[in-house]
Amino acid sequence: MSDYIVRATAANLKIRAFAIKSTELVEEARQRHNTSPVVTAALGRLLSAGAMMGVMMKGEKDILTLKMQGDGPVGALTVTADSHGNVKGFANNPLVLIPANYAGKLDVGAAIGYGELTVIKDLGLKEPYVSQTPLGTSEVAEDLTYYFAKSEQTPSSVALGVLMNRDNTVKEAGGFIIQVMPGIADELIEKLEQKLGSIRSVTSMMEDGMTPEDILESVLGEFGLVINDKLTTRFLCNCSKDHIAKALISMGKEELQSIIDDGQDVTVKCHFCNSDYTYTVDEIKELLRVARIKSGARKIGILGDTEE
Numbered sequence: 001m002s003d004y005i006v007r008a009t010a011a012n013l014k015i016r017a018f019a020i021k022s023t024e025l026v027e028e029a030r031q032r033h034n035t036s037p038v039v040t041a042a043l044g045r046l047l048s049a050g051a052m053m054g055v056m057m058k059g060e061k062d063i064l065t066l067k068m069q070g071d072g073p074v075g076a077l078t079v080t081a082d083s084h085g086n087v088k089g090f091a092n093n094p095l096v097l098i099p100a101n102y103a104g105k106l107d108v109g110a111a112i113g114y115g116e117l118t119v120i121k122d123l124g125l126k127e128p129y130v131s132q133t134p135l136g137t138s139e140v141a142e143d144l145t146y147y148f149a150k151s152e153q154t155p156s157s158v159a160l161g162v163l164m165n166r167d168n169t170v171k172e173a174g175g176f177i178i179q180v181m182p183g184i185a186d187e188l189i190e191k192l193e194q195k196l197g198s199i200r201s202v203t204s205m206m207e208d209g210m211t212p213e214d215i216l217e218s219v220l221g222e223f224g225l226v227i228n229d230k231l232t233t234r235f236l237c238n239c240s241k242d243h244i245a246k247a248l249i250s251m252g253k254e255e256l257q258s259i260i261d262d263g264q265d266v267t268v269k270c271h272f273c274n275s276d277y278t279y280t281v282d283e284i285k286e287l288l289r290v291a292r293i294k295s296g297a298r299k300i301g302i303l304g305d306t307e308e
Helices: 023-033 037-054 108-112 141-151 186-198 202-207 212-223 241-250 253-262 281-307
Strands: 004-010 015-021 063-070 076-082 086-091 115-122 129-134 156-164 170-180 226-232 266-269 276-279
Touching: 004 212, 015 037, 015 212, 023 037, 023 086, 023 170, 037 063, 037 076, 037 086, 037 108, 037 141, 037 156, 037 170, 115 141, 129 141, 141 156, 141 170, 156 202, 170 186, 170 202, 170 212, 186 212, 202 212, 241 266, 241 276, 241 281, 253 281, 276 281
Parallel strands: none
Antiparallel strands: 004 015, 004 226, 015 170, 063 076, 063 115, 076 086, 115 129, 156 170, 266 276
């Protein structure tokens, strides 16, 4: 079955929940970036969370960016998602190899290290919303739980998991985000906390074949769970040769001229999907021509403003 996200409510709208099956998109990220098992787990968790947080946004063009920057060997993880279930991401160092943790599990926390979580929401306003919180465990789920409580004042429970096969491909990936809304009764919060404290890990539930709906039912069934909708989620990068060309133009005339003087084709790699785009010297000359036209237009605009 293809990856998907479930949106649900419970307790007469006092609880909202999101659950995701993200096995295919995490495996695609692993293949694109050739990530080691521990980086696959780390990036997979952040991709799963980013996809769910993306569909929390309401605007058609809203964009969410999550960045975990730590002092561990991974360096940083960056994930971008939209409100339609599309997500992409990369790790600065995809080939980290470190020993398992004390429980014999992939040590995601050590791979990321201590640092900062940055959440950026571009909602089409003049300035994007930016929040930064310190990384606690760097296991991803706990850090996002802290972010929701600290920056959005929304008590939440975040659970994420990536299960690997022996050949280092992704066997299962997914998770959930459960949030309580303002006005919820204290006894309901206490009951929910007790329930969350008694459930099995997400990876064990997924390994047993439980779907996102099954997982939410196991947690929120007694609270009157209502599944509202289900939408497809996937790893999708919107890069293109034209898109990269705009980035090259923004480098400026001197840098473009330097590339032309070298007389060699230039290849640019997209960080998010690892795709290569090659530009010939003639194509760079055309980009330089466009850059000069744009520069001239800006100068005319400045002169015009000055004269007025």
